[in-house]
Amino acid sequence: MSANKLRVAILGAGLIAPNHAAGFQEVPDLAQVVGICDINRENADNLATLFDAKIYSDYRELIADPDIDLIDVLLPHHLHYPVAMEIIATKKHLLLEKPMAVTYRQSMEIFESAKKAGIHFGVAENTRYIxxxxxxxxxxxxxxxxxxxxxxxxxxxxxxxxxxxxxxxxxxxxxxxxxxxxxxxxxxxxxxxxxxxxxxxxxxxxxxxxxxxxxxxxxxxxxxxxxxxxxxxxxxxxxxxxxxxxxxxxxxxxxxxxxxxxxxxxxxxxxxxxxxxxxxxxxxxxPMGWHYFSIVEEVKDFVRTVVENRPPTVDPLDCCYxxxxxxxxxxxxxxxxxxxxx
Ligand SMILES: NC(=O)c1ccc[n+]([C@@H]2O[C@H](COP(=O)([O-])OP(=O)(O)OC[C@H]3O[C@@H](n4cnc5c(N)ncnc54)[C@H](O)[C@@H]3O)[C@@H](O)[C@H]2O)c1
CATH class of the missing domain: 3.30.360.10 (Dihydrodipicolinate Reductase; domain 2)
Incomplete structure (x- = not known):
């Protein structure tokens, strides 16, 4: 992590990405979105209008970038497991959208690997913040x-x-x-x-x-x-x-x-x-704010988890469960x- 702010990348710039982006925007002293990755260039460009961020089309290139501290994964369900495992291997902090993975075995493997790597790992389960x-x-x-x-x-x-x-x-x-x-x-x-x-x-x-x-x-x-x-x-x-x-x-x-x-x-x-x-x-x-604000709060709370070096509010083991x-x-x-x- 840089001395001042967490350098964040958003991986997956689809439907839910603007909500996560708003969360990072609300903690400008703690985090800064510096990278956006999507195979769909239009989606990446749209999200990039909010930030002064580098755009990646290949997630492996993003994961390998040493200038990123935390990756927020907002990809289709079936990609959560393989991509999370690659991120954990680089010891970057990881926020992963629900479902944590598509099988219990994969979910536990992510949990155990994150623990072993000593990174901050959270599952974006906004229900806790409604x-x-x-x-x-x-x-x-x-x-x-x-x-x-x-x-x-x-x-x-x-x-x-x-x-x-x-x-x-x-x-x-x-x-x-x-x-x-x-x-x-x-x-x-x-x-x-x-x-x-x-x-x-x-x-x-x-x-x-x-x-x-x-x-x-x-x-x-x-x-x-x-x-x-x-x-x-x-x-x-x-x-x-x-x-x-x-x-x-x-x-x-x-x-x-x-x-x-x-x-x-x-x-x-x-x-x-x-x-x-x-x-x-x-x-x-x-009814409109119900979902939106819960995601903004979940993202802010995870940033604080990393900055304050404490366990996440949403226990990833509950998300495995x-x-x-x-x-x-x-x-x-x-x-x-x-x-x-x-
Ligand atoms: N917490 C919530 O309430 C909530 C709401 C919606 C979605 N989600 C979760 O967020 C995740 C994403 O959902 P969404 O609705 O934003 O989906 P989406 O289809 O709108 O967005 C997914 C994005 O990932 C991109 N993508 C796909 N494969 C890629 C790859 N290999 N490399 C880089 N980019 C790739 C797509 O181009 C797309 O822009 C899902 O797991 C979903 O469960 C959570």
């Missing part, structure tokens, strides 16, 4: 909901255009699948963070768009958490609503409903006939919806 969930965690910890009996999550999105495009979204490649490998990391990280591990699950997947896409675009995973509660997590790429999130937590003395598309987004219910519930203070309706859960869910769905233990 304010509604941060408040939900506080409420759950107060015990107001009693014993948790049921947790339901829903991640709807309309990804029809991306599924039928030529990029990686609808293609199986080695990426492990569709809606589940893409949205599952957020949900299973959320469950692990708020409620602990999953004991067992059953999964169902289906595919509505079959013309250009090769992957499942709908999935349901249900089962038991180790804390004793039941859970049901649904994912769809075929819903005519913006990409959004919903969490329902039901306990023996209260319930919490969190919904990005509802105003207000977080309500607490403690009476059986109280249809209005209680609005959780300090959380405004901001969620890939294990997703792998098990695919196994269940592909084997006649078999009940699998985690």
């Amino acid at each position: 304010r509604a969930y941060v408040e939900a965690e506080k409420i759950i910890k107060t015990g107001k909901l009693g014993d948790i009996t049921l947790v339901r999550t829903f991640l709807p999105a309309n990804e029809r255009i991306r599924l039928s495009s030529d990029d990686f979204w609808g293609k199986r490649l080695d990426q492990g699948g569709g809606a589940l490998i893409d949205s599952g990391p957020h949900t299973f990280y959320l469950l692990k963070w708020l409620f602990g591990e999953i004991r067992e699950l059953v999964a169902f997947t289906s595919q509505l768009y079959k013309v250009d896409s090769e992957v499942e675009d709908n999935a349901d995973v249900r089962g038991k958490l180790a804390c004793g509660a039941d859970f049901l997590s649904s994912f769809t790429f075929t819903a005519e609503v913006p990409h959004s999130e919903r969490l329902e937590v039901y306990g023996t003395t209260g319930s919490l409903i969190v919904d990005q598309l509802v105003n207000p987004p977080v309500r607490l219910y403690t009476e059986p006939v109280d249809f209005d519930g209680t609005q959780v203070e300090g959380l405004e309706y901001d 969620v890939v294990k859960v997703i792998e098990k869910a695919y196994n269940s769905a592909r084997n006649g919806n078999k009940l699998v233990t985690i």
